[in-house]
Amino acid sequence: MKSIAVFCGAGEGNKPVYAEAARLLGxxxxxxxxxxxxxxxRIGLMGAVADAALLAGGSVVGVIPQFxxxxxxxxxxxxxxxxVDNMHERKLRMHELSDGIIxxxxxxxxxxxxxxxxxxxxxxxxxxxxxxxNVNGYYNALSTQCDIMVAEGxxxxxxxxxxxxxxxxxxxxxxxxTFIPVSVPKWISETGT
Numbered sequence: 001m002k003s004i005a006v007f008c009g010a011g012e013g014n015k016p017v018y019a020e021a022a023r024l025l026g027x028x029x030x031x032x033x034x035x036x037x038x039x040x041x042r043i044g045l046m047g048a049v050a051d052a053a054l055l056a057g058g059s060v061v062g063v064i065p066q067f068x069x070x071x072x073x074x075x076x077x078x079x080x081x082x083x084v085d086n087m088h089e090r091k092l093r094m095h096e097l098s099d100g101i102i103x104x105x106x107x108x109x110x111x112x113x114x115x116x117x118x119x120x121x122x123x124x125x126x127x128x129x130x131x132x133x134n135v136n137g138y139y140n141a142l143s144t145q146c147d148i149m150v151a152e153g154x155x156x157x158x159x160x161x162x163x164x165x166x167x168x169x170x171x172x173x174x175x176x177x178t179f180i181p182v183s184v185p186k187w188i189s190e191t192g193t
Contacts, residue, residue, distance in 0.1 A: 007117075021136075025169055038050055
């Protein structure tokens with residue numbers, strides 16, 4: 001992988017472990033010569049992952065909608081900052097610029113971003129690896145919910161394999177590097193899954 005999009009919060013959460021994980025991820029990507037593509041802000045986990053990648057000599061591309069440039073305080077020290085018109089264009093551009101996706105902790109926006117990437121993959125629009133860095137057990141309940149979706153017949157068990165997860169950066173990156181895309185059947189089956 002030459003570039004990875006990282007979705008994460010514009011806040012830091014209430015535990016230092018989240019920002020520390022973001023910094024470790026940014027440094028790890030730079031150390032592997034993997035370009036970071038992210039939401040373009042200099043605050044929160046977004047700022048932490050970008051600053052760490054830059055400090056380690058990495059290439060960092062930010063993508064930010066015009067209306068968020070002041071609210072999220074656009075990062076002006078990036079390798080490249082791309083301004084788009086809206087949130088949808090932000091996700092699409094980040095997707096286009098990346099070979100894989102990693103999700104750190106975040107709120108509504110982060111959840112929406114990773115689920116749209118999963119949905120696009122389920123529909124066969126891409127075959128990129130999608131990983132969740134489960135910092136401090138943040139995504140334990142989400143993993144359980146995904147299993148419930150399979151058990152209750154709303155998600156195909158094969159499709160469930162699209163969402164990689166680990167609490168360890170190196171392990172997650174290894175899973176992403178060795179990811180074999182799932183075979184995506186017709187976009188919807190007779191049973192609706």
